[in-house]
Amino acid sequence: MKLVLATSNKGKVREIQELCPEYKVVPYSELIEEFEIIEDAQTFKENALIKARAVYKALDDASSIVIADDSGISVDVLDGAPGIYSARYAGEGASDKENLQILMENIKKAGVSHSPAHYTAAIAIVTKDIERSVHGWMYGTALSEARGDGGFGYDPMFIPLGYSKTLGELDNEIKKKLSHRSKALYLMKKILKTL
Numbered sequence: 001m002k003l004v005l006a007t008s009n010k011g012k013v014r015e016i017q018e019l020c021p022e023y024k025v026v027p028y029s030e031l032i033e034e035f036e037i038i039e040d041a042q043t044f045k046e047n048a049l050i051k052a053r054a055v056y057k058a059l060d061d062a063s064s065i066v067i068a069d070d071s072g073i074s075v076d077v078l079d080g081a082p083g084i085y086s087a088r089y090a091g092e093g094a095s096d097k098e099n100l101q102i103l104m105e106n107i108k109k110a111g112v113s114h115s116p117a118h119y120t121a122a123i124a125i126v127t128k129d130i131e132r133s134v135h136g137w138m139y140g141t142a143l144s145e146a147r148g149d150g151g152f153g154y155d156p157m158f159i160p161l162g163y164s165k166t167l168g169e170l171d172n173e174i175k176k177k178l179s180h181r182s183k184a185l186y187l188m189k190k191i192l193k194t195l
Contacts, residue, residue: 006068011152136183
């Protein structure tokens with residue numbers, strides 16, 4: 001079964017391909033020209049659905065199975081920021097590194113060196129017959145400093161609950177078990193089996 005991924009984010013594509021070895025996962029940009037998708041909803045779920053619907057429509061292929069991920073980190077001391085704005089926290093077109101730097105600076109500005117935080121992943125599935133979404137979460141602590149150079153995004157500043165190392169320091173196999181995305185993908189696979 002081929003799944004078309006409604007993203008061209010290389011980190012997400014790689015991670016989802018690794019977590020779904022039983023499927024052929026292809027970023028939509030390999031099938032059609034990339035286009036801008038306006039994510040203007042107020043929840044991860046709705047933004048994931050917006051992306052999946054847009055790519056499904058653009059593919060113009062009734063047999064397509066499109067999946068979209070919208071995910072981010074929410075930091076308690078920052079009242080849940082950056083949340084749905086995680087990918088553009090430092091501004092439109094900001095790099096992962098710029099987003100990471102701004103978040104660490106804002107935690108420091110709040111007068112702390114760390115804060116409880118959690119990651120959310122919402123995955124939407126759109127086919128000719130269904131629209132579904134699932135969620136996964138990972139809880140832990142956000143730091144005001146980066147440690148490790150593994151993973152992508154905010155991984156170097158996040159320590160999962162029960163661990164002392166950041167996602168940037170942890171072994172990839174451990175991260176796969178803990179990941180908010182892997183938890184959501186596990187639920188997504190249950191839906192895919194019904195198609």
